[in-house]
Amino acid sequence: MRFLVRADDLIRRWNSQPLARQFLIIGGSVAAAAMLVVSAFVTSLIEEAVTRNSAATTALYVDSVIAPLLPDMQTTQVLDDSVARALDETLGQGALGDRLASFRLWRADGTVLYSSEKAMVGQKFELGPELTTAFDGDMVARFMPLDEADGETERLSNSPLLEIYNPLLQPWSGEVVAVSEFHEIADEFQQSLNRARLHTWLAVAGFTLAFFIALSAIVLRGSRTIEKQRQALGQRVEELSALLAQNEALRGRLRQASQRATALNETLLRRIGADLHDGPAQLVAYASLRLDSNKLVSPSTPEDVREREIAAIKGSLDEAMNEIRTLCSGLVLPQIETAGLREILERCVRAHEQRTGTTVDLSMIGPPIRLSASAKICIYRFVQEALNNAYRHGGGVAQRVTQSTNGDKITVEVADGGPGFDPGEVQPTSLGLAGLKGRVESLGGTFEINANAPGTIVRMALGLEEMEQA
Numbered sequence: 001m002r003f004l005v006r007a008d009d010l011i012r013r014w015n016s017q018p019l020a021r022q023f024l025i026i027g028g029s030v031a032a033a034a035m036l037v038v039s040a041f042v043t044s045l046i047e048e049a050v051t052r053n054s055a056a057t058t059a060l061y062v063d064s065v066i067a068p069l070l071p072d073m074q075t076t077q078v079l080d081d082s083v084a085r086a087l088d089e090t091l092g093q094g095a096l097g098d099r100l101a102s103f104r105l106w107r108a109d110g111t112v113l114y115s116s117e118k119a120m121v122g123q124k125f126e127l128g129p130e131l132t133t134a135f136d137g138d139m140v141a142r143f144m145p146l147d148e149a150d151g152e153t154e155r156l157s158n159s160p161l162l163e164i165y166n167p168l169l170q171p172w173s174g175e176v177v178a179v180s181e182f183h184e185i186a187d188e189f190q191q192s193l194n195r196a197r198l199h200t201w202l203a204v205a206g207f208t209l210a211f212f213i214a215l216s217a218i219v220l221r222g223s224r225t226i227e228k229q230r231q232a233l234g235q236r237v238e239e240l241s242a243l244l245a246q247n248e249a250l251r252g253r254l255r256q257a258s259q260r261a262t263a264l265n266e267t268l269l270r271r272i273g274a275d276l277h278d279g280p281a282q283l284v285a286y287a288s289l290r291l292d293s294n295k296l297v298s299p300s301t302p303e304d305v306r307e308r309e310i311a312a313i314k315g316s317l318d319e320a321m322n323e324i325r326t327l328c329s330g331l332v333l334p335q336i337e338t339a340g341l342r343e344i345l346e347r348c349v350r351a352h353e354q355r356t357g358t359t360v361d362l363s364m365i366g367p368p369i370r371l372s373a374s375a376k377i378c379i380y381r382f383v384q385e386a387l388n389n390a391y392r393h394g395g396g397v398a399q400r401v402t403q404s405t406n407g408d409k410i411t412v413e414v415a416d417g418g419p420g421f422d423p424g425e426v427q428p429t430s431l432g433l434a435g436l437k438g439r440v441e442s443l444g445g446t447f448e449i450n451a452n453a454p455g456t457i458v459r460m461a462l463g464l465e466e467m468e469q470a
Contacts, residue, residue, distance in 0.1 A: 020223035024216060035208040039201050046196050047143065050189075051162065055141030058184055059166040079105075079113050084121075087114055101161055101183040108135055113178065134165035134179040141165075143186060143193070162186040250444065257442040280320040287316040336376045341367040341403070344380050349401055352387045358396035360387065366405040368464060375462060378439050379412055385436055386414035386458045394418020394456060408464045415457040423449050436460070 014022070079087075087103075105114035110131075111124045130140045142163045162184040167176040291313060294301070336344050342364055349360045371379075383401055390399050398417030403410070423433075433449070436458070440447045445462040 018223055019226060020216075020220045023219045023223070027212065027215065027219075031208050031212045035204055038208075039204040042204060043197050043200050046200055047193060050193060050196060051141050051143045052139075054186075054189055055139065055162060055164045055166075058162070058182075059139055059164055059180075062166065062180060062182065063168070084114060088116075099185045101159070101185050103183075104181040106131055106179045106181060108176075108178075130163075130165045131179055131181070134167045134181075135176055137167050137169075137176055139164070139166050143189070145190070159185045159187050160190045162189055253441050257438040276324075280323045284317065284320050287313045287320070336380060337373055339376070340369070341371055341376070341379065344376055345383060345401060345403060348380055348383045348387070352384070352391070356391050356396055358391060358399060361398075361400040363400070364403045367403060368405060368410060374443060378443055378445075378462070379460075381439060382412060382436055382458075382460050383414055389433075389458075390414065390416035390418065390456070393421065398455065409461050410464060411459060411461045413457055413459045415455055417455045420451045420454060420456050423451050 087105075100116075103114070103116045104112055104120065106127075107113050109124065110127050112120045112122065115121050127135070130142070133140050144161045144163055164180075164182055164184065166180050166182075168178040168180060169175065170177050293309065339347070345362060345364065349362050352358070353360055387399060387401070390396065394416035395418050396416070398415075400415050402413040402415070405411075437447045440460045440462070443462055445460055448459045450457040450459070
């Protein structure tokens with residue numbers, strides 16, 4: 001179980017590595033293994049070819065020198081002393097004399113006809129695989145490094161040897177009549193072979209390294225492209241996730257705003273009905289009752305009394321008309337589609353001052369030039385309702401309206417110097433604050449209340465981009 005856990009951990013770590021690193025590790029291991037295998041294979045082929053070519057050259061030389069000295073080997077089973085002396089003199093001289101470590105002449109039955117080691121002459125041995133192959137007509141060549149020498153003479157030469165088994169052919173029949181075995185001192189041959197091996201290893205290693213570097217560059221470039229695309233995709237996924245979260249939050253706020261708007265509309269209608277019933281309707285009813293009084297219809301009523309009654313009726317009707325106009329001024333918006341934010345705020349503040357007889361301090365810093373109609377309506381209603389609350393609950397003391405722009409945010413504050421209140425005690429069905437909050441949040445803005453005495457501050461903030469799209 002522990003082994004499986006460790007294996008899973010290793011797999012997870014491996015999969016977490018970049019693709020380029022995975023390729024460098026696996027590709028480098030495979031390339032190194034391939035380089036070793038190919039180098040060993042090519043080196044063995046080169047060694048075999050070089051050994052055979054060198055042996056063939058030496059064998060040709062030996063044949064050209066030794067063969068004329070030999071008698072008819074088909075009729076002669078032993079060599080006489082004259083032939084042996086001639087071989088001794090020939091093998092000890094010339095270009096071959098300095099390089100020849102040992103020489104033997106074999107008969108087909110395994111008898112040594114001649115040897116540079118005189119003690120072996122006339123002895124009979126079992127034919128080995130090399131001699132058998134040579135008597136079949138094929139030359140055998142084998143390179144023996146110094147540590148692989150198997151004969152006394154070979155070991156005493158203290159040099160690497162080239163072992164050659166060369167078949168001797170009858171000139172007129174082409175039959176193999178004997179096999180010459182000789183060992184050539186191969187110091188120069190070993191040096192040439194070592195150079196060939198070194199060059200082969202360097203060539204294979206250089207080609208493998210160049211191929212691996214070129215392939216690694218392609219893979220690394222592809223890996224970087226994939227990593228950049230993965231990061232970009234991850235960033236897009238994060239952005240989309242954030243947008244989805246924002247959309248979900250906006251959807252919830254919109255749903256709440258819609259529910260509040262429905263409830264607020266009903267509350268607004270009830271308030272308008274109550275205001276009409278308690279104000280203008282009562283005054284009109286009072287005027288109607290006075291019209292039916294005996295003071296107006298009785299001929300005996302003095303003129304001055306009738307005039308006072310008519311004046312009272314007219315005053316009641318005028319007061320009802322004024323209250324109706326006041327209600328209408330709060331419900332009907334001024335022409336704000338073509339007006340800028342400065343003009344809208346000035347109109348709202350001036351109307352409040354005329355209606356309440358109070359003073360409002362207005363401050364504007366960097367008002368935006370362009371606003372959507374919905375944003376203008378939202379700001380107008382926010383200031384209108386906040387000033388009404390400041391007058392109604394704060395006594396209209398130290399009223400002020402402040403507008404500022406910071407980057408892509410516009411902020412509007414309405415403050416007063418009244419006693420303040422506890423926002424937690426405000427009922428959820430309160431028309432004013434709930435209406436302001438719902439109206440501002442429906443445009444993606446924020447709404448804040450700071451009611452710490454002395455005074456109350458109501459603040460709204462909207463994004464310019466959101467207002468342009470609203």
